[in-house]
Amino acid sequence: MSKEYRLQAPLRDEDVQQLRVGDRVLLSGIIYTARDAAHKKLIQALDAGRELPFPLQGAVIYYVGPSPAPEGRPIGSAGPTTSYRMDGYTPRLHSLGLKATIGKGKRGQAVRDALQANNAVYFVATGGAGALLSQRIEAAKVIAFEDLGFEDLGPEAVRELVVRDFPLLVVNDAHGGELYAKPKLKK
Amino acid sequence: MRTIHASDIIEQVAAMVVRANRILRPDVLAAIDQSKERETSASGRDIFGQLQENAALARATGLPLCQDTGMAVFFVELGEDCRIKGGGLREGITEGMRRGYKDGLLRKSVCDPLTRKNTGDNSPAVIHIDLVAGDKLKISFLAKGGGSENMSRVTMLSPAQGWQGVKDFVVNHVAEAGPNPCPPTILGIGIGGSFELAPILAKKALLRPLDEPHPEPEIARMEQELLAEVNALGIGPMGLGGNVTCLGVRINMAPCHIASLPLAVNVQCHSVRHEEVEL
Known part of the structure; x- marks a missing residue:
């Protein structure tokens, strides 16, 4: 039976440990945005021994490239992008303390293994509900530090978001579970 | 020979790209409404509810339906008895797209395929032009997400x-x-x-x-x-x-x-x- 949780980011080990596939989570607190180009930069920074623009310990990364913010709002439309493109980078980030990622779509075996090995979780938010999800974001600021090799990446910039009751679904938990439906093929 | 001014093309295209990104196509919204009724899974019905809410919010707030406002794809039918004055057809469509994406706060999602450097204004658009009989100009726009x-x-x-x-x-x-x-x-x-x-x-x-x-x-x-x-x-x-x-x-x-x-x-x-x- 799936459960509902309210959690605060950054996440603690016990927050993640209790979650099972199908659980619903309302997440509040500070999370970070990064998609394709930012992930490449994060890994380059790690390889070069440089500091990352945000602490990985307990961190939640949201795969999103928001649309520009209208006046009076912190952010534009802000739904998840497809996660598999980040699969090559994700296990290393989990090994360094990343507790959760938010996206949409399937993760590869290496990521699912990394979730189990590092007590981490993969959440999905509803794809194509960017206007709706935007309402749960209270603040946003770009934290692209040029001295760390993060020039302005435009829609792909690293942002710090303050979210309140951001609606998520556990699709891959820290215990090897997978929520997605298996297609019923005839042969 | 009928004359269409390039400035009209720019204006119409700028407005249509913004409208398309805020208002879900009516037949799709109707299909979502109907699907919510016949979907057998509870999580599925819940998703349809969120999509209905998202469409209503986008319409009310002017936020794009989805943050991925796409590559701009145009299918154009240009009547053979119609000429464009004051600028080119492709240039007009591209300029209208640029303005709409800038003023409508749509995301600029186009980059160099290998360096991944963003072009900054969502250009170039993908424009398919067909010559057809008549003196009208029909422009169809599709914002195609990645x-x-x-x-x-x-x-x-x-x-x-x-x-x-x-x-x-x-x-x-x-x-x-x-x-x-x-x-x-x-x-x-x-x-x-x-x-x-x-x-x-x-x-x-x-x-x-x-x-x-x-x-x-x-x-x-x-x-x-x-x-x-x-x-x-x-x-x-x-x-x-x-x-x-x-x-x-x-x-x-x-x-x-x-x-x-x-x-x-x-x-x-x-x-x-x-x-x-x-x-």
């Missing part, structure tokens, strides 16, 4: 594979794509033509509304047959299980070489951003 475009495929089947081969390829591909293209999707299927024509047929097929069956009854029947097979996969909204994986299959066919059976599957997510204007 997630569903990445799950699109083109293949060259063997003629012996026929309709069964077409169905097998489409069904297997939808199964493999699973939750990635933001189901429920719409499938644009291009059958025949040449290597480059099949995907253009497939993309154009997405322009036909869901409540408009193919004019040829046999093709309309094939669309329904393929839709039923795709929905039998049980992938459901967002891949969480359910009986609505696809809202509609749209097929366009063209004759092809005796040695070939080109097939293209252009996947469209549920967030259909499509507008048309006639000048």
Whole structure:
């Protein structure tokens, strides 16, 4: 039976440990945005021994490239992008303390293994509900530090978001579970 | 010879790209409403509720329906008895797109394929121009997001594979794509033509509304047959299980070489951003 949780980011080990596939989570607190180009930069920074623009310990990364913010709002439309493109980078980030990622779509075996090995979780938010999800974001600021090799990446910039009751679904938990439906093929 | 001013094209295109990104196509919204009633999974019905709410919010607030406001794809029908004054047709469409994406706060999602440097203004647009009879100019716009475009495929089947081969390829591909293209999707299927024509047929097929069956009854029947097979996969909204994986299959066919059976599957997510204007 799936459960509902309210959690605060950054996440603690016990927050993640209790979650099972199908659980619903309302997440509040500070999370970070990064998609394709930012992930490449994060890994380059790690390889070069440089500091990352945000602490990985307990961190939640949201795969999103928001649309520009209208006046009076912190952010534009802000739904998840497809996660598999980040699969090559994700296990290393989990090994360094990343507790959760938010996206949409399937993760590869290496990521699912990394979730189990590092007590981490993969959440999905509803794809194509960017206007709706935007309402749960209270603040946003770009934290692209040029001295760390993060020039302005435009829609792909690293942002710090303050979210309140951001609606998520556990699709891959820290215990090897997978929520997605298996297609019923005839042969 | 009728004259159309380039400045009118710029103005109309700027307005249409913004409108399309804020207002879900009415037939798609109706399909979402109906699907919410017939979806068997609770998570699926919940997703449909969120999509209804999202569409209402986008319309009310002016926020784009989806943050991925797409590459701008235009299908243009230019009447042979019509001339453009005060600038070029492509330039006018591109300039209107630039203005709309800037002023409408739409995301600029276009970059160099290898350096990945963003062009900064969502240009270039993809513009297909057909010359047709008459003195009108019709411009169709589709904001095509990356997630569903990445799950699109083109293949060259063997003629012996026929309709069964077409169905097998489409069904297997939808199964493999699973939750990635933001189901429920719409499938644009291009059958025949040449290597480059099949995907253009497939993309154009997405322009036909869901409540408009193919004019040829046999093709309309094939669309329904393929839709039923795709929905039998049980992938459901967002891949969480359910009986609505696809809202509609749209097929366009063209004759092809005796040695070939080109097939293209252009996947469209549920967030259909499509507008048309006639000048």
